[in-house]
Amino acid sequence: MLAAGALVWREHGGGLQVLLVERTQHRDFSLPKGKLDPGETLPECAAREIEEETGLRIALGAPLGQSEYRLPDGRDKVVYYWQAKVDEAAVSAAPFSPNDEILALEWLPLADAKRRCTYEHDVAIIERFEQRVAAGHAETFPIIALRHAKAADPYRWEGSDASRTLTERGERQARLVAGGIAAFAPERIVTSDAVRCVQTVEPLRRLLGVDPKVTAAISQEPHEQPGTDPRDEIERRIAKAVRKRRGTVLCSHAPIIPEIVTAVVHAADAAETERTHRASMLHTAEFTVLHVSAGEEPALVALETHGAPEG
Structure with missing residues (x-):
């Protein structure tokens, strides 16, 4: 039980x-x-x-x-x-x-x-x-890395990759994980501008009453373009959230989630470990909560990963 x-x-x-x-x-x-x-x-x-x-x-x-x-x-x-x-x-x-x-x-x-x-x-x-x-870690705030829910098959989709929508399974996943994310009461939602990410955070938007910030900065397409490296922008955004002690959800894609997790680790002056690496390898609709101390100096207090319930 x-x-x-x-x-x-x-x-x-x-x-x-x-x-x-x-x-x-x-x-x-x-x-x-x-x-x-x-x-x-x-x-x-x-x-x-x-x-x-x-x-x-x-x-x-x-x-x-x-x-x-x-x-x-x-x-x-x-x-x-x-x-x-x-x-x-x-x-x-x-x-x-x-x-x-x-x-x-x-x-x-x-x-x-x-x-x-x-x-x-x-x-x-x-x-x-x-x-x-x-240890001075009684109070914490969450930085939550969320991978979008199940989307349409990219090999059968006729439009651009960014226009792919969630499947019925994906829509259900998004509904099921929203309550778990909301339990940590994040103040801000940031999402990739890909349709599947925007759709994934919609149930969370309704629960929290927080309109998401839609941005290409954490989308997959800029990372795939030769000669571009958006990691500095991700590091900057995460550092700002940590500096302001602001609970934040970031909904993105499998290749980008590790960069988000790494940016939180760096902002919290923590070490990258096998555990933080595993926490960044998310399946669809899984989310990792990185708990950062709200004390005088930021510190990574704990992390945990959850996904959509079965059944």
Whole structure:
């Protein structure tokens, strides 16, 4: 069984507090989480479950790993967690009343939260977050590299390559990944001017209410022209997004995605590794989230890759 949740935290009284939930039936204290629904990405599940259980609408930060344990009925359960900051206004505005699932919400300092947790796997997640806090990486922002969804066969398409449209499968992929990307609440969408890329971000545009910036700077065609090297422009755009601490989605093509990922690595003063290389090798409608520290100096805190759910 797959599930997802978040370590929701806030600044309060000069310190940090973590949100625990007391479950109605079990009367235990744990981090909020819930089961993955069909057709849902794990990030989307985490954001949805937090809102359903606590009333809080969150933006996911960097991932905190996963917990694996066996349920009383013998099934294995894997829960994926992210850190997520909320402000006092969001907490005050969040509607909550005890229900059949959650009896109470409790905000506690980190040390108290670890003592209150019923399960050691929740304590381990809080301890990972403590390490992030100590490193100055409690707050992050996302740079998201998205490969366009499945498009028409280029060998059968009669128009230009840039005019190729999404297939029915591609349109479905675009709808399915939009919720997962939106869970990280990016502020800006930048897309290649190829039709298939513009169509891929359309469901995301509707979810976020953010109009995309359409540009040839991250399209495939300029890179294929002899004597041109648009990598400097990509590096410049990414460096600006990192400098402004602006969560950004960039929708592009298979040959361009590695350049986007590399530009984020450079802007965050990180090292290129086998992991960053793998994170740039995306299939259609897959996206890699690079979490950059919003602290004084940018740093690559974590990265993760997701795609359209099957079925």
